[in-house]
Amino acid sequence: MFRFVDLSDAEVDALEARYGPLGASLRELVDAAIRTNAGDAEVRDAVATIEALTEKLRIDQIEGASGVHYNEAGRSWSWGNAAIGLRNAVAPPMDVQQSENGDTYAEVHLGAAYEGPPGMVHGGVSALLLDHLMGVTASRMTKVTFTGTLTLKYRNPLPLGRVVLSGEVSGEEGRKVFVAARIEGDQGIAVEADGIFIVPVWSE
Numbered sequence: 001m002f003r004f005v006d007l008s009d010a011e012v013d014a015l016e017a018r019y020g021p022l023g024a025s026l027r028e029l030v031d032a033a034i035r036t037n038a039g040d041a042e043v044r045d046a047v048a049t050i051e052a053l054t055e056k057l058r059i060d061q062i063e064g065a066s067g068v069h070y071n072e073a074g075r076s077w078s079w080g081n082a083a084i085g086l087r088n089a090v091a092p093p094m095d096v097q098q099s100e101n102g103d104t105y106a107e108v109h110l111g112a113a114y115e116g117p118p119g120m121v122h123g124g125v126s127a128l129l130l131d132h133l134m135g136v137t138a139s140r141m142t143k144v145t146f147t148g149t150l151t152l153k154y155r156n157p158l159p160l161g162r163v164v165l166s167g168e169v170s171g172e173e174g175r176k177v178f179v180a181a182r183i184e185g186d187q188g189i190a191v192e193a194d195g196i197f198i199v200p201v202w203s204e
């Protein structure tokens with residue numbers, strides 16, 4: 001499930017330097033595709049070019065999904081992750097910062113690809129980002145935790161643009177870790193979340 005890979009941090013850095021720009025270009029492409037007014041000929045041409053690029057990348061592929069990896073130094077990476085995946089154009093990607101006391105923080109720019117109501121962030125996208133940040137908060141990057149229950153209160157619409165997420169552990173009880181978190185935009189808190197994260201019995 002979590003796969004050990006015999007790579008040094010420098011080797012992981014080199015791979016991230018190779019594939020990171022690919023993910024960034026794809027995000028630009030998604031935004032451009034949503035917002036373009038190009039005509040029939042240009043769009044047909046773009047489709048052919050994209051299909052040719054896809055063929056090129058398909059030449060050498062791994063089996064299945066990207067997975068979660070870690071190395072001997074304890075570094076962990078999940079390049080396909082829907083919230084933080086460096087190589088995943090679906091992911092903003094969110095970069096979760098963790099302070100010494102375990103509290104978490106992330107600042108993300110959500111553009112046209114994350115729209116739900118007009119000009120607003122899709123509620124499911126808020127849930128995705130909160131779930132991930134809260135999972136990191138619960139795990140403190142030292143143990144495996146799975147989302148058991150996530151309760152969301154959508155208090156205000158969240159305009160597209162810069163959003164800030166923050167979270168902290170609010171309690172622990174046996175294998176259950178309770179986490180509180182929120183996501184806010186320029187007009188204040190939009191979504192509040194409470195979660196119960198479980199340390200699975202198999203990971204103990």
Ligand SMILES: CCCCCCCC(=O)SCCNC(=O)CCNC(=O)[C@H](O)C(C)(C)COP(=O)(O)OP(=O)(O)OC[C@H]1O[C@@H](n2cnc3c(N)ncnc32)[C@H](O)[C@@H]1OP(=O)(O)O
Pocket residue numbers: 131132133134135136139141145146147148149174175176196198199200201202
């Ligand atoms: C660092 C990377 C961060 C990534 C963050 C991403 C977050 C995610 O997306 S995780 C994926 C989504 N979640 C899942 O797929 C979880 C699916 N569910 C499962 O695998 C299991 O049901 C799991 C692991 C939650 C619990 O299984 P198990 O270890 O057998 O727990 P179990 O022994 O039944 O229960 C342990 C305790 O947790 C409680 N509990 C179990 N399930 C839940 C639940 N869904 N909600 C609340 N409490 C629960 C039980 O009541 C029990 O409490 P108590 O000790 O007080 O009796």
